[in-house]
């Protein structure tokens with residue numbers, strides 16, 4: 403059985419999401435904000451973040467990207483498996499990710515979104531993981547930064563497990 407080592411408890415996580423929501427609420431005053439969650443990993447983060455925003459009339463949509471590779475690292479070949487349902491032309495898009503690792507997924511998605519001519523596209527991630535970064539991506543909002551490890555919980559999975567855990571853990575295989 404893999405070991406789960408706590409990295410961020412529920413209270414500290416809540417506080418970090420609150421802090422980022424506060425910043426976003428202030429930065430996007432008077433904008434036509436649309437949150438675009440990257441499925442499946444971002445579903446819990448987006449749900450909590452959206453409810454903390456003080457901007458009332460935001461829109462929400464989802465994308466889904468699949469990357470082919472092993473369980474713990476992406477191959478760099480990304481495929482879009484669910485596209486937007488909403489017209490984002492002229493809108494301020496905030497892409498909500500669970501984790502930016504190599505940066506392959508997020509840079510593919512940014513390129514995709516820009517084709518629809520939004521007014522702006524920024525990135526908000528729950529976790530920024532630095533060690534394996536391959537693409538030079540500008541992360542506008544990050545709740546928590548780590549160097550390495552494999553994180554599960556609060557939406558993040560290992561082989562589709564552990565998404566339901568309310569806190570963040572580093573998964574260590576024996």
Ligand code: IMP
Nearest residue numbers: 476502503504505506507552553558559
């Ligand atoms: P990237 O394309 O390498 O940046 O990785 C993006 C995707 O890989 C994320 O959206 C996650 O779905 C998955 N991923 C990368 N690192 C982790 C991790 O530590 N835990 C869980 N999923 C991860």
Ligand code: MG
Nearest residue numbers: 440441443500
């Ligand atoms: Mg993901």
